[in-house]
Amino acid sequence: MTEETQAKEKPRMRDVPRDIEPYFIGLLRKGERWNDIQGPEAATLMPRHLAYLREQLEAGRYLLAGPVTDDGPLVGLLIMAGKSIDEVQAIANADPGVQAGRLAVEVHPAFLPSLKGLKVNF
Numbered sequence: 820m821t822e823e824t825q826a827k828e829k830p831r832m833r834d835v836p837r838d839i840e841p842y843f844i845g846l847l848r849k850g851e852r853w854n855d856i857q858g859p860e861a862a863t864l865m866p867r868h869l870a871y872l873r874e875q876l877e878a879g880r881y882l883l884a885g886p887v888t889d890d891g892p893l894v895g896l897l898i899m900a901g902k903s904i905d906e907v908q909a910i911a912n913a914d915p916g917v918q919a920g921r922l923a924v925e926v927h928p929a930f931l932p933s934l935k936g937l938k939v940n941f
Contacts, residue, residue: 838933842882843907845926847895852920860919867915868922873941875899880910882934894922904928 856864875881883898901907908926916922 836932839930840933840935842929842931842934843897843899843901843904843926844929845895845897845899845907845911845924846893847887847897847916848923848925849892849894850917850920850923853922856919856921864916864919864921871914871916875910876939876941880907882937883939897924898931898934899926900934 872881872884876884879900881897881899884895886895887893897911899907899910901910904926908924911917911924911926914922914924917924
């Protein structure tokens with residue numbers, strides 16, 4: 820057996836997932852205006868935020884999105900696809916909740932098992 824053949828047949832590490840892909844994790848936190856938004860702006864902000872999430876999910880930029888349900892400072896989680904952290908940060912910053920200051924977002928690069936087969940019904 821040649822060295823090349825041995826390298827191709829080398830067993831993979833048992834505990835390493837297959838098909839690792841680069842993604843971005845977005846953490847939505849309570850923003851500076853978390854408790855300050857009232858009146859008509861408050862009544863329309865959540866529907867606009869949810870519509871934005873749906874738009875990003877349908878476009879394939881967000882793969883998962885959902886709330887964090889304890890009472891801490893972290894209020895939402897996003898798994899995003901994109902070419903660069905700057906690209907996905909700009910998309911996350913365009914969320915109406917972030918723009919209004921009710922939410923703040925931080926984005927982190929991550930390697931996760933491939934989510935290409937994931938189907939989210941929103």
